Amino acid sequence: MLPLRYSVRSFWERRSRSALTIAVIALVVLALGLLSGLVTSLQASTRAAGSPKNLIVLRKGATSDGASALPLQAYQTIRFFEGIARGRDGEPLVSPEFLVQPFGATRAGERESVLVRGVESAAFEVHDDIRIVLGRALQPSSGEAIAGRAAASRYLGAEPGGRMALGNASYTVVGVFEADGSALESEIWVDARELANDVKRPSPYSSLRIRLAEGADADALMRRIDSDARFTLASSLESEYYEKQAASAGALYIVVGGLALLAGIGAAFGATNTLYATVQARTREIGTLRALGFSRAAIASSFVLESVLIAFAGFAAGAALAWLAAQIVSAVVGQVPLFGMGSASLISIRVGIVDLAFAFALALAIGVGGALLPALRAARLRPIDALRKG
Amino acid sequence: MKYLPLVLANLRRSPLRSVLTAAAIAFAIALVCLLRSMPGALESILDYAASGSRVVVQNKAGFEYPLPYAYLQKVRALPGVVSAVSWTWYGGVYEVEKGVTFPSFATEPDQIAEVFPDWQLPPEMVESFQRHRDGAIIGRATAKSYGWEVGDRVTLRGDTFPVDLELVIIGIVPHDLSPVMLLQREYFDQALQAIGSGLDFASLFYVRVDDRARLEPLAREIDALFRNSGAQTLTESEKDYFKTMFSALDAFIAITIVVSVLVALCIVFIAANTASLSVRERAGELAVLKSMGFRKRLLFRLLIAEVLVIALVGGAAGALGSFLITLGLHGAATGLMPQLGPLGSFVITRAIAVQGLFLAVFIGMIAGAVPSWGASRRGVAETMRELF
Numbered sequence: 021m022l023p024l025r026y027s028v029r030s031f032w033e034r035r036s037r038s039a040l041t042i043a044v045i046a047l048v049v050l051a052l053g054l055l056s057g058l059v060t061s062l063q064a065s066t067r068a069a070g071s072p073k074n075l076i077v078l079r080k081g082a083t084s085d086g087a088s089a090l091p092l093q094a095y096q097t098i099r100f101f102e103g104i105a106r107g108r109d110g111e112p113l114v115s116p117e118f119l120v121q122p123f124g125a126t127r128a129g130e131r132e133s134v135l136v137r138g139v140e141s142a143a144f145e146v147h148d149d150i151r152i153v154l155g156r157a158l159q160p161s162s163g164e165a166i167a168g169r170a171a172a173s174r175y176l177g178a179e180p181g182g183r184m185a186l187g188n189a190s191y192t193v194v195g196v197f198e199a200d201g202s203a204l205e206s207e208i209w210v211d212a213r214e215l216a217n218d219v220k221r222p223s224p225y226s227s228l229r230i231r232l233a234e235g236a237d238a239d240a241l242m243r244r245i246d247s248d249a250r251f252t253l254a255s256s257l258e259s260e261y262y263e264k265q266a267a268s269a270g271a272l273y274i275v276v277g278g279l280a281l282l283a284g285i286g287a288a289f290g291a292t293n294t295l296y297a298t299v300q301a302r303t304r305e306i307g308t309l310r311a312l313g314f315s316r317a318a319i320a321s322s323f324v325l326e327s328v329l330i331a332f333a334g335f336a337a338g339a340a341l342a343w344l345a346a347q348i349v350s351a352v353v354g355q356v357p358l359f360g361m362g363s364a365s366l367i368s369i370r371v372g373i374v375d376l377a378f379a380f381a382l383a384l385a386i387g388v389g390g391a392l393l394p395a396l397r398a399a400r401l402r403p404i405d406a407l408r409k410g
Numbered sequence: 411m412k413y414l415p416l417v418l419a420n421l422r423r424s425p426l427r428s429v430l431t432a433a434a435i436a437f438a439i440a441l442v443c444l445l446r447s448m449p450g451a452l453e454s455i456l457d458y459a460a461s462g463s464r465v466v467v468q469n470k471a472g473f474e475y476p477l478p479y480a481y482l483q484k485v486r487a488l489p490g491v492v493s494a495v496s497w498t499w500y501g502g503v504y505e506v507e508k509g510v511t512f513p514s515f516a517t518e519p520d521q522i523a524e525v526f527p528d529w530q531l532p533p534e535m536v537e538s539f540q541r542h543r544d545g546a547i548i549g550r551a552t553a554k555s556y557g558w559e560v561g562d563r564v565t566l567r568g569d570t571f572p573v574d575l576e577l578v579i580i581g582i583v584p585h586d587l588s589p590v591m592l593l594q595r596e597y598f599d600q601a602l603q604a605i606g607s608g609l610d611f612a613s614l615f616y617v618r619v620d621d622r623a624r625l626e627p628l629a630r631e632i633d634a635l636f637r638n639s640g641a642q643t644l645t646e647s648e649k650d651y652f653k654t655m656f657s658a659l660d661a662f663i664a665i666t667i668v669v670s671v672l673v674a675l676c677i678v679f680i681a682a683n684t685a686s687l688s689v690r691e692r693a694g695e696l697a698v699l700k701s702m703g704f705r706k707r708l709l710f711r712l713l714i715a716e717v718l719v720i721a722l723v724g725g726a727a728g729a730l731g732s733f734l735i736t737l738g739l740h741g742a743a744t745g746l747m748p749q750l751g752p753l754g755s756f757v758i759t760r761a762i763a764v765q766g767l768f769l770a771v772f773i774g775m776i777a778g779a780v781p782s783w784g785a786s787r788r789g790v791a792e793t794m795r796e797l798f
Binding site for chain 1: 426436508611642686691
């Protein structure tokens with residue numbers, strides 16, 4: 021076997037060429053990492069919004085709670101079904117909610133559709149991951165609003181004490197909430213009835229969120245809701261509902277993903293090519309090693325090791341850059357509005373291990389693929405021929 | 411020119427490397443061409459979908475906020491308005507598990523042809539739409555994706571409105587980018603009255619103006635007319651209205667631009683690396699050529715010509731490839747897979763292809779310049795000594 025030091029020193033000896041290859045691999049890793057980070061951040065925040073302990077009830081045929089309408093009687097009836105948890109006040113934990121997207125203003129002064137959710141007090145017990153981090157919760161029927169953390173940083177007046185003009189109404193913001201980084205943080209929450217009055221919609225609710233009682237039979241409750249002949253409703257576990265939303269959000273990214281794949285393949289081609297050429301150019305060196313008595317396998321593995329070393333260095337640099345870029349975007353741009361689940365959600369980009377896994381595999385493939393073939397081929401030559409070459 | 415065979419022979423010396431480098435450049439150029447065609451595609455979608463002689467009126471508060479139906483008569487009475495119709499979102503669901511897959515609106519059939527002359531509705535279709543209370547007309551792409559034909563019965567389930575509507579397709583709109591289904595406002599109204607409500611509002615108005623130059627003034631006039639009414643309006647040109655909807659795509663566009671810049675940079679690095687390698691390999695040969703009397707300048711040109719040939723071949727392949735991709739998308743979108751819709755409107759224009767080629771040449775120049783310059787300048791004796 022050739023000593024490990026041989027690979028490392030050879031890598032260092034050709035540092036300017038190695039640096040070019042490292043740069044190429046780093047750029048590929050950066051591009052793929054950022055892109056994947058964006059998509060997974062969007063999906064993670066969507067998924068995080070759902071709890072397996074909750075049910076969501078929509079009008080049958082509606083795929084999101086923005087495009088649904090429920091009669092008041094449905095709420096009043098379902099509240100007293102079996103299998104629903106009770107709140108601190110002993111009332112059933114059923115949260116009627118109303119989602120509208122009126123125009124609002126961003127801090128940059130642009131008109132944008134804002135996700136506004138009308139809630140009643142039960143909402144805070146059903147969505148138990150909601151925590152008020154600034155100010156206080158909203159009082160019913162008092163024209164107050166609270167803003168999710170992401171929404172607070174994006175929209176004009178969305179800080180405690182500020183006023184937000186949404187639709188025809190204007191709300192006083194009294195607090196900011198967090199929801200474990202979920203999509204709910206993109207929303208502004210106001211009183212459900214005030215919101216319904218503003219939109220002049222006859223039925224004040226678009227969905228119900230239900231907290232299941234401990235040990236309750238969720239399937240039985242869902243069957244009972246879905247089969248009630250008075251209303252045409254469809255219920256599902258909240259976690260499954262958001263899982264579906266996340267999947268449909270991913271579909272929109274196929275175009276971008278396709279372009280990135282094209283880019284990745286192109287760059288991988290190039291990187292493999294340069295490594296290939298580098299090894300090919302060292303035919304004489306390989307001949308010398310053969311003449312010294314090193315076996316083909318030893319030489320090939322040493323060369324592969326060297327190029328894998330280059331690939332790793334490129335990956336490390338690219339991963340660091342991707343992480344840095346995500347930090348910079350978060351610090352400078354803040355929340356990126358992404359069009360995902362039928363509405364814009366505000367996403368902060370994070371590049372995690374999973375996002376880099378594919379880039380890592382690609383870098384490894386470049387490293388091995390770029391060196392193995394030419395090294396084997398050169399090692400197969402008779403030493404005397406190899407020495408004459410180049 | 412007489413040195414061309416020499417350049418080509420040099421390229422054949424390591425055919426795999428030449429091909430791979432050209433392929434990398436081709437990928438980069440194809441990508442850049444596709445991205446360059448994106449704003450054009452959006453613009454052409456807008457131009458095709460939006461007529462320059464219509465404005466859209468909606469509630470200033472947002473799309474889901476109702477626009478009082480009585481406003482329509484007032485708008486129609488304004489000087490300069492040729493005709494106007496209201497569209498009211500119905501949100502019909504065809505397959506329950508999929509949700510709303512195409513937009514459906516209720517409208518007035520009597521003026522629809524005047525407001526949308528660009529749709530080229532045949533007069534007998536318009537007449538039939540007026541006559542059939544439960545009739546609906548639907549965009550070609552949507553009809554195709556469901557295999558619907560004129561005369562088919564379709565039942566839609568309301569998602570925000572608690573009424574289901576049974577409709578008969580009486581016409582297919584010969585317009586590629588309008589996925590919309592339109593049904594009679596009166597029919598929708600009666601269905602709502604049957605459950606005790608009714609329709610006294612609309613989602614938006616489409617207003618056709620007689621003079622394109624009067625578009626902006628008229629939009630301001632409409633908003634001024636309702637400034638002190640219960641519901642204020644937001645009137646904008648149809649193109650701006652669509653642009654707001656497309657602005658949701660801004661983030662995508664930004665991402666794709668970042669990715670493409672990174673890739674272009676990659677390719678420059680790669681090409682530079684390859685060029686410097688092939689020059690270094692040939693140091694001895696170059697020294698020989700020099701001692702035979704080849705001038706520095708000529709050697710430099712020969713070396714850079716090699717890189718440029720690769721870049722040009724790669725660039726041409728890339729531009730052609732992107733053209734074929736858009737051709738395929740267009741074919742698929744208008745033929746087998748209408749659901750691809752707007753993806754079919756990417757067009758690689760001659761200008762974009764030429765820009766792609768220029769970019770390829772530029773990449774070749776940058777990548778080839780430094781190593782070729784260095785090699786052509788190196789002293790003969792010095793090189794020979796290094797080699798032997």
